[in-house]
Amino acid sequence: MSQRIRIATTSLAGCFGCHMSFLDIDERLIELSEKIEFDRTPLTDIKTLGHCDIGLIEGGMGNTENYELLREFREKCDILVSMGACAINGGIPAMRNSFTLKECLETAYVEGVGVTDPQIPGDPEIPLLLNKIHPLHEVVKIDYFLPGCPPPAEMFWTFLDQLLNGQPIEFTYSQIHYD
Amino acid sequence: MNLKAATRLGGRIGHFSIDGVRLPFREGQTIMAAAMEAGVYIPHLCYNPEFTPHGSCRLCVVRSNGRHLAACTTPAAEGLEVESYTDELQEQRRELLQMLFVEGNHVCPACEKSGACQLQAVAYYCGMLAPELTYFYPQRTVDASHPDIAIDYNRCILCELCVRASREADGKNVFSIAGRGIHAHLQINSSTGKLKDSDLEVTDKAAHVCPTGAILPRNLGYNIPMGKRPYDQKPISLVGDVADHEESS
Ligand code: SF4
Ligand code: SF4
Numbered sequence: 001m002s003q004r005i006r007i008a009t010t011s012l013a014g015c016f017g018c019h020m021s022f023l024d025i026d027e028r029l030i031e032l033s034e035k036i037e038f039d040r041t042p043l044t045d046i047k048t049l050g051h052c053d054i055g056l057i058e059g060g061m062g063n064t065e066n067y068e069l070l071r072e073f074r075e076k077c078d079i080l081v082s083m084g085a086c087a088i089n090g091g092i093p094a095m096r097n098s099f100t101l102k103e104c105l106e107t108a109y110v111e112g113v114g115v116t117d118p119q120i121p122g123d124p125e126i127p128l129l130l131n132k133i134h135p136l137h138e139v140v141k142i143d144y145f146l147p148g149c150p151p152p153a154e155m156f157w158t159f160l161d162q163l164l165n166g167q168p169i170e171f172t173y174s175q176i177h178y179d
Numbered sequence: 180m181n182l183k184a185a186t187r188l189g190g191r192i193g194h195f196s197i198d199g200v201r202l203p204f205r206e207g208q209t210i211m212a213a214a215m216e217a218g219v220y221i222p223h224l225c226y227n228p229e230f231t232p233h234g235s236c237r238l239c240v241v242r243s244n245g246r247h248l249a250a251c252t253t254p255a256a257e258g259l260e261v262e263s264y265t266d267e268l269q270e271q272r273r274e275l276l277q278m279l280f281v282e283g284n285h286v287c288p289a290c291e292k293s294g295a296c297q298l299q300a301v302a303y304y305c306g307m308l309a310p311e312l313t314y315f316y317p318q319r320t321v322d323a324s325h326p327d328i329a330i331d332y333n334r335c336i337l338c339e340l341c342v343r344a345s346r347e348a349d350g351k352n353v354f355s356i357a358g359r360g361i362h363a364h365l366q367i368n369s370s371t372g373k374l375k376d377s378d379l380e381v382t383d384k385a386a387h388v389c390p391t392g393a394i395l396p397r398n399l400g401y402n403i404p405m406g407k408r409p410y411d412q413k414p415i416s417l418v419g420d421v422a423d424h425e426e427s428s
């Protein structure tokens with residue numbers, strides 16, 4: 001059993017869409033499950049990250065907790081993969097980079113429609129937002145990039161299949177898109 | 180023989196080759212113009228056969244006699260042997276594309292031009308998976324003052340096609356590039372700097388030549404389903420430039 005490739009996944013400033021697209025490989029998940037096993041991922045209940053062969057990360061880096069987790073993934077995963085537009089360039093959430101953080105927080109928590117008791121949340125339990133959303137490769141070394149919002153299921157399949165078989169990673173034209 | 184055919188044949192002065200394929204060229208033709216006419220694709224963004232070559236995007240750079248040359252500004256010559264689709268040049272193009280992507284805010288998932296964008300299509304053709312550089316995240320304001328056309332300056336790649344089209348085809352001179360270095364930016368030649376106070380009309384050539392989603396005719400966004408947009412199924416080398424498809428979208 002320990003021969004199986006260990007994979008961890010996580011979502012930082014992501015929407016979980018990349019995970020859903022990964023699951024879109026459908027029944028091929030069964031075939032895959034004979035070759036891989038999951039460590040910490042939103043699909044398992046494992047709370048602490050162990051040493052893994054592959055780490056798949058969706059979402060950009062938007063707050064201090066994202067930063068900590070990203071560093072930990074880099075430390076513990078031999079191969080780290082940026083999956084999806086958000087991990088690659090911040091994606092749609094990075095549109096907030098056009099505004100100051102103060103403007104964003106005030107719009108949501110002070111001036112927001114239907115807001116009662118307007119105040120910007122400040123409990124220390126809540127991770128602080130960074131001034132800007134950042135792509136993952138600005139913080140740690142990334143080994144592979146899977147573009148798309150989300151990357152198509154076929155891209156996940158091609159990537160894992162070729163990687164597990166030790167082949168060079170090559171995508172077809174229709175598998176590569178940024179939207 | 181009619182006059183048109185005569186000039187075409189008469190003007191043909193020799194042959195050169197791209198990646199080993201022999202192509203004819205006419206008097207005064209650049210490598211790019213001759214290649215395009217023969218249906219051989221060389222990646223390009225700032226080149227549009229209707230306007231004076233510009234030489235700013237550098238994507239068309241090819242190799243000949245150990246030198247790198249911009250195909251859009253270098254004249255074809257008898258016996259010239261040109262390399263274009265090599266690993267080295269494609270790698271260089273991917274690097275240039277990465278620079279263009281990190282310099283602006285190319286949020287393709289939220290961009291109306293996605294799937295019909297020449298910048299994106301060339302990046303697909305060159306196999307760029309991700310811009311692995313540090314992002315600039317510019318904060319330029321969007322100009323939505325004009326009733327028919329909007330400009331998102333954060334997607335402008337300074338190809339000057341709108342500048343050339345407005346000047347050469349529309350005779351209006353609506354656009355210019357101002358500033359230096361990384362501060363270079365597109366500027367509207369109107370008293371307020373706003374599009375609404377310029378002479379630009381949606382029927383102008385300049386409103387339809389932008390290879391990215393910077394200049395957009397309004398109220399047309401997302402009107403083509405995914406899968407049916409120009410570059411969804413086939414690469415730009417087969418589909419052609421975005422300006423040729425603009426009218427239909
Ligand atoms: S202009 Fe093109 S490359 Fe830029 S965001 Fe829009 S679709 Fe993407
Ligand atoms: S607005 Fe479009 S056409 Fe004009 S310079 Fe920028 S990218 Fe080129």
Ligand code: FES
Pocket residue numbers: 222223224225226233234235236237238239240249250251252
């Ligand atoms: S097409 Fe030649 S430099 Fe842009």
